[in-house]
Amino acid sequence: MATPSPIPPPPRPGRRQRIGAWWAGRHALPPLPFWLLSRAAAVVAVCAALYVLNGLLIGWVAAYEVLLGIQSPAKADPQWCAWVLSVVGWLVIPAFVGGTAGYVISAQIQAHHARELDAVLAELHDLAAPEHPPPAGPGDGL
Template structure:
């Protein structure tokens, strides 16, 4: 929903003030007071200031969460049993049953 509103505002501004100006207003490079008409540039500027970082942050959070979940494939009990096995003292070597 938010992404659709951002896209519609960008498209509206692209047609009214030009695509390059709409891009610069959305990123905060150009002030919305510096383009005409201003009535459509102000909502685009506010969207670029507030919504775009939130969308990027949400996408990054999703990717990071998926990576963390992918690395938690083993149960904690399995990890602890492997650690205790690795920490146990080594068994004595087998006796040589040569008999001589």
């Protein structure tokens, strides 16, 4: 009797399928990493692209100084891109960092406030007034 030929394994998914599966799997992440991958990546990409554009047009040192507010964008040439970079450096980046830090801090606070106040107070009351007094020790006058 002839032995059946073994079934070959399925082909390995292509790069496009693997990237698509990874992108679809981001929903399983906790809220902060999900937000960083989905929404914050766009903000970071726009800020980085604007910095690179300014670095190519006005020079890297000047773009850095305009971004940090060391140099006025009015001194740069061309000014149109330097003004946009200056606004990003003064408004967008601090708001982004502050919003991210606020989210992380509020998530930590909510994680520590998971217990109800009444349950915590009842536990403290039980610890402060036990039903049975502690056993008498050597110095208790017995």
